[in-house]
Amino acid sequence: MSADLVQRTVALCRELRARGLLVTTAHAIDAVRALGAAGLASRERMYLVLRCVLVSRPEEMETFDEVFDALFSRQAAASGEGPVRVRRRSPPRDPAAEVSLASWAEEGEEGGGGEEPEEVPAASDQVANAAKDFGAFGAGELEEIQRIAARIARRLAARPSRRWKSAARGSRLDLRRTMRRSLSNSAEPLDLRFRRRKPRKTRIVALCDVSGSMDLYSRFLLQFLYALQGTVARVESFVFSTSLRRVTGLLREPEYALALRGLSAEVHDWSGGTRIGECLSAFNEEWGQLVDGRTVVVILSDGWDTGDPALLGAQMEMLRRRSRRLVWLNPLLGSPDYQPLTQGMQAALPHLSVFAPAHNLVSLRALERHLLA
Amino acid sequence: MADPAIATSLHLALELRKPLLIEGHAGVGKTEIAKVLARMLGTDLIRLQCYEGLDTSTALYEWNYARQLLHIRMQERDGHAAAEAEAKIFSEAFLLKRPLLQAIAHEGQAPVLLVDEIDRSDEEFEAFLLEVLSDFQVTVPELGTISARERPHVILTSNRSRELSDALRRRCLYLFIDHPPFAKELAIVRRKVPGASEELAAQIVGLVQRLRTARLAKVPGVSETLDWAAALVVLHAAHLTPEIVGETLGCALKDEGDLRKVRAEIESGRLPVGGP
Numbered sequence: 159m160s161a162d163l164v165q166r167t168v169a170l171c172r173e174l175r176a177r178g179l180l181v182t183t184a185h186a187i188d189a190v191r192a193l194g195a196a197g198l199a200s201r202e203r204m205y206l207v208l209r210c211v212l213v214s215r216p217e218e219m220e221t222f223d224e225v226f227d228a229l230f231s232r233q234a235a236a237s238g239e240g241p242v243r244v245r246r247r248s249p250p251r252d253p254a255a256e257v258s259l260a261s262w263a264e265e266g267e268e269g270g271g272g273e274e275p276e277e278v279p280a281a282s283d284q285v286a287n288a289a290k291d292f293g294a295f296g297a298g299e300l301e302e303i304q305r306i307a308a309r310i311a312r313r314l315a316a317r318p319s320r321r322w323k324s325a326a327r328g329s330r331l332d333l334r335r336t337m338r339r340s341l342s343n344s345a346e347p348l349d350l351r352f353r354r355r356k357p358r359k360t361r362i363v364a365l366c367d368v369s370g371s372m373d374l375y376s377r378f379l380l381q382f383l384y385a386l387q388g389t390v391a392r393v394e395s396f397v398f399s400t401s402l403r404r405v406t407g408l409l410r411e412p413e414y415a416l417a418l419r420g421l422s423a424e425v426h427d428w429s430g431g432t433r434i435g436e437c438l439s440a441f442n443e444e445w446g447q448l449v450d451g452r453t454v455v456v457i458l459s460d461g462w463d464t465g466d467p468a469l470l471g472a473q474m475e476m477l478r479r480r481s482r483r484l485v486w487l488n489p490l491l492g493s494p495d496y497q498p499l500t501q502g503m504q505a506a507l508p509h510l511s512v513f514a515p516a517h518n519l520v521s522l523r524a525l526e527r528h529l530l531a
Numbered sequence: 532m533a534d535p536a537i538a539t540s541l542h543l544a545l546e547l548r549k550p551l552l553i554e555g556h557a558g559v560g561k562t563e564i565a566k567v568l569a570r571m572l573g574t575d576l577i578r579l580q581c582y583e584g585l586d587t588s589t590a591l592y593e594w595n596y597a598r599q600l601l602h603i604r605m606q607e608r609d610g611h612a613a614a615e616a617e618a619k620i621f622s623e624a625f626l627l628k629r630p631l632l633q634a635i636a637h638e639g640q641a642p643v644l645l646v647d648e649i650d651r652s653d654e655e656f657e658a659f660l661l662e663v664l665s666d667f668q669v670t671v672p673e674l675g676t677i678s679a680r681e682r683p684h685v686i687l688t689s690n691r692s693r694e695l696s697d698a699l700r701r702r703c704l705y706l707f708i709d710h711p712p713f714a715k716e717l718a719i720v721r722r723k724v725p726g727a728s729e730e731l732a733a734q735i736v737g738l739v740q741r742l743r744t745a746r747l748a749k750v751p752g753v754s755e756t757l758d759w760a761a762a763l764v765v766l767h768a769a770h771l772t773p774e775i776v777g778e779t780l781g782c783a784l785k786d787e788g789d790l791r792k793v794r795a796e797i798e799s800g801r802l803p804v805g806g807p
């Protein structure tokens with residue numbers, strides 16, 4: 159194989175890596191080996207070989223095609239040009255967007271049921287004052303929030319997984335261990351061992367928007383998180399507005415008032431503007447390891463973002479890939495007239511598994527279902 | 532009917548000896564590829580069907596307890612000591628080999644190991660599988676380490692019901708199979724359902740292709756097209772009419788909401804069914 163072709167292949171790998179594909183040095187070696195083994199007959203063949211080795215999910219096909227075209231075009235091959243600058247195209251529309259929108263319509267009906275349609279002016283500090291809205295919440299109803307949180311927590315903790323573990327008691331006989339133990343008393347299975355379902359460990363990572371436009375809601379949502387964290391150990395809480403801050407420790411206070419005091423002392427840009435994309439990027443970078451295939455990520459925000467929507471979209475995609483579910487709770491969704499048209503919300507929508515309202519108790523109860531699914 | 536992308540991927544999987552991960556919609560023939568590969572190589576196909584909760588005792592191995600117990604009883608009757616029995620009952624004769632171990636302990640020509648619908652298993656199993664795929668050896672505590680003489684050819688399929696880990700993706704070659712274009716699907720129908728007339732086959736494929744562009748909860752795959760064609764042949768349909776489509780639509784659409792939606796489209800004439 160010509161040195162030029164090897165060079166070109168390596169350049170292709172580098173460009174793909176720069177564009178966020180999962181391409182390692184091992185892939186580059188494989189790519190060259192694969193070309194040697196199968197791919198020199200035609201440009202078409204070369205394309206198929208390299209795609210098979212270097213692409214690992216369908217979303218990457220378009221990027222691959224672009225980069226391949228730029229680096230392996232006939233002109234480039236003829237003139238022997240080095241790596242070519244390739245122009246970036248906007249990401250393709252994801253069919254998941256439709257799903258999220260459909261579920262949004264349903265949830266909207268459920269959450270706003272029986273309420274009068276009304277206008278919710280966007281990021282201002284005006285708020286829908288429907289009877290059940292958090293805006294009109296009395297102290298007695300705070301207890302209800304705690305009750306819901308406790309119930310969700312109980313169900314999360316008690317949920318059995320599909321896997322079994324050995325135990326002294328359980329619903330099924332563990333034949334393997336019983337046999338093993340029986341050998342010490344001449345194969346008489348006196349000491350029975352059992353198997354039981356291992357509890358499923360769902361972890362929740364909650365990112366709560368505390369910027370100005372969320373002022374009214376974040377108080378209640380934080381309360382909800384506080385109650386949730388009081389019962390399940392595996393809740394990680396963060397607040398964000400222009401920057402991100404982990405508040406898991408602060409929320410561990412025995413009393414909510416204390417936790418709140420701690421929060422306002424520690425979080426300085428409380429009620430400022432919002433840069434969701436940057437905060438999520440900071441989260442992915444610093445706390446990314448908290449999210450795995452068993453983690454439900456919940457973002458509580460109205461989607462009013464003053465940052466870069468492209469960055470927000472990219473970070474959301476990363477979160478979606480890593481997590482079990484990605485849930486966005488938007489208090490504004492409680493209003494029947496609300497449309498998620500802000501740039502930030504538009505960028506985030508395609509990546510959500512659930513887009514639901516969080517403005518009243520009904521919607522918090524619905525959250526139970528989203529977290530457990 | 533070898534598609535160049537599929538042929539290239541299989542060729543590479545054989546040459547580089549790497550697992551091939553095949554993704555695509557349900558019913559595009561992902562599983563079929565493994566079967567064809569095994570037939571082509573003239574070797575055995577070992578299939579591991581994944582599901583949530585799949586664990587090592589169903590995927591790898593399990594001891595044959597009933598046989599172990601019987602054996603111990605017989606040994607006792609003949610007056611042998613328990614220690615002697617223990618050595619015997621944890622030997623290969625009492626081991627039930629599940630698909631992964633079968634593939635590793637396979638004698639002769641390397642088999643094709645099909646790990647079907649890996650996305651339905653859980654993350655723990657995926658991690659375990661990754662370990663097996665990286666060195667093709669398994670340790671059974673009572674027996675020692677068993678390693679593959681010939682690395683099996685591994686094909687994994689996924690319906691994308693959940694995102695697979697990057698670690699797994701990194702280790703595999705990748706093939707995405709989309710729904711086939713009209714001409715190819717028509718050829719498949721003609722070959723698999725020889726009883727369907729040219730006209731009928733073209734009409735069915737045309738209609739299914741149109742249905743795929745609609746927003747449906749469950750998009751019909753090639754296997755649905757084939758089922759539908761076969762059903763129409765049984766009903767002696769020479770060509771499609773709105774009535775017969777209405778009666779047999781359930782072959783292609785498996786979701787109540789989809790059925791209602793498409794029936795309404797056909798009744799209103801917005802979706803023509805008679806034309807070629």
